[in-house]
Amino acid sequence: MTDRYAVIGNPIGFTKSPFIHGTFAKVTGQDLSYEAIEGPIGGFAARVDQFRAEGAKGLNITAPFKLDAFAYANELSESARRAGAANCLKFEGDRVIAENFDGIGLLRDITLNLGVKVAGRRVLMLGAGGAARGALLPFLRQDPSELVLVNRMLSKAVALAEEFAGRGPLIVSGYAELADLAEGYDVVINATSASLRGEMPPLPGNVFRGAELAYELAYGKGLTPFLQAARAEGVAKLADGVGMLVEQAAEAFSWWRGVRPSTAQVIAELTVPLS
Numbered sequence: 001m002t003d004r005y006a007v008i009g010n011p012i013g014f015t016k017s018p019f020i021h022g023t024f025a026k027v028t029g030q031d032l033s034y035e036a037i038e039g040p041i042g043g044f045a046a047r048v049d050q051f052r053a054e055g056a057k058g059l060n061i062t063a064p065f066k067l068d069a070f071a072y073a074n075e076l077s078e079s080a081r082r083a084g085a086a087n088c089l090k091f092e093g094d095r096v097i098a099e100n101f102d103g104i105g106l107l108r109d110i111t112l113n114l115g116v117k118v119a120g121r122r123v124l125m126l127g128a129g130g131a132a133r134g135a136l137l138p139f140l141r142q143d144p145s146e147l148v149l150v151n152r153m154l155s156k157a158v159a160l161a162e163e164f165a166g167r168g169p170l171i172v173s174g175y176a177e178l179a180d181l182a183e184g185y186d187v188v189i190n191a192t193s194a195s196l197r198g199e200m201p202p203l204p205g206n207v208f209r210g211a212e213l214a215y216e217l218a219y220g221k222g223l224t225p226f227l228q229a230a231r232a233e234g235v236a237k238l239a240d241g242v243g244m245l246v247e248q249a250a251e252a253f254s255w256w257r258g259v260r261p262s263t264a265q266v267i268a269e270l271t272v273p274l275s
Contacts, residue, residue, distance in 0.1 A: 001031075004055060005256065008037040008047065009062035016270060017060055020249045024261040032057075032257070044068035052091050058256045059089045060249070066100075066130060073098035082163070083134040088252045099255060102131060103138035105248025106189075106217070106241075111142075113243050113267065116187060116213045118142040124178075124185040126150050126201050127192035128157040131217055135191065136160070140168030148173055148185070152202075175202045184209030188235075190216050190226045200225035208233035217241040223274050242270050 007017040013036075021034040039047045044065050051059065061069040066085035070076070073086060075097040080086045086098035110116050123144045125132050128151035139147055146169045151157035157172040164170055184207050194201050195218040203226075208214065214230030219241040223231070227238050246263045254260035 003032045003057045004035075004051075005032055005058045005060075006035045006037050006051065006056065007060040007062060008039045008044070008051075008065055010039050010041055010064060012036045012038045012062070015062065016245065017062075017249060020246060020266055020270075021060075021253060023266050024250065024253045027265075028253075028257070028259050028261050030257050030259070039065055045072055048072060048089075052096075057091055058252070059091075060252055061087045061089065070098055072096060079103065079134070079137065082137045083130070085130050085134065087134075087248065088255065090256060099252070100134050101248040101251040101255075102244070103135040104251055105246075106135050106215075106244040107138045107142065108247040108251075109239070109241075109243030110187065110213065110215060113247070113263075114213060114237060114239055116237065118144050118187065120145050121186035121212075122183075123147045123187045123189070124150065124207055125189045125191055126203070127190070128153075128160050129191065129193070131191040133160060135189075136164050136170070137167065140164065140170060143168065145169065146171055150175055150178065175204075178207050179204040181206055184211055186211060187213045187215065188230065190214075190218075190224075193218075195221055195224040195226055198225065200229060203229065205229065205233055208235050211235045213237045213239065215239050215241075217244065219245055220270075220272050222272055227274060238274050240272070240274065242272070243267050246270065 025032050069086040073096045077099045080098040080100040083100040088099040090097045119142050148171045149157045150173050154174045161172045214235045246267045250263050
């Protein structure tokens with residue numbers, strides 16, 4: 001019997017998840033179907049109840065339902081608990097198990113696909129929202145020399161850092177303070193929503209000094225203002241979030257099916273040139 005999976009979001013027309021998981025199923029020989037569900041705002045739980053009643057095995061979660069999924073689950077992984085949000089659910093009878101693979105997907109793309117080390121390096125992460133929250137624990141486990149979290153509303157970054165106290169060298173800063181840096185960062189990650197609006201975070205140019213990688217979590221947008229600024233400052237490697245998207249999907253697929261698919265082909269097919 002074919003096992004059913006899906007992604008739920010609103011809107012959902014843009015999603016690449018059916019293509020990604022369909023390709024994974026084909027190359028691994030897994031008997032499953034995968035669909036996209038546009039969940040009603042305010043009606044997440046009822047729609048998931050319906051999907052489970054139809055025999056579904058699992059669900060990927062995208063905006064704006066990651067907090068709803070977290071609340072819906074009755075079992076939480078450490079990653080989901082630390083992130084305060086879930087991007088993946090597994091259904092086993094009455095058990096609804098929540099995971100968050102966004103952070104590990106980002107880390108795998110940077111360290112494995114792009115070949116950039118995090119251990120012992122200086123990492124700057126822009127934004128203190130859900131994307132940053134999900135990435136902090138995986139990154140801190142890599143033992144960077146420091147991980148600086150920057151946010152327009154400093155109090156939000158401070159609160160997030162307090163949650164992760166003792167996990168590693170996590171520092172918070174406002175954007176204005178970055179102008180006083182004596183040196184730049186090795187890896188600069190834009191986890192803000194600025195690029196979705198075609199805007200640039202208020203970064204001084206010196207943060208890119210000597211950087212090996214500038215990474216834009218938004219994907220399919222081409223050369224965003226953030227990546228344009230990094231290129232102008234001579235950053236060696238530029239990347240958007242398509243690799244993160246595919247890697248977190250592969251983590252979910254492996255969690256559900258017990259086999260991890262190769263990601264290189266799918267990343268290549270979905271990559272939009274940064275030009």
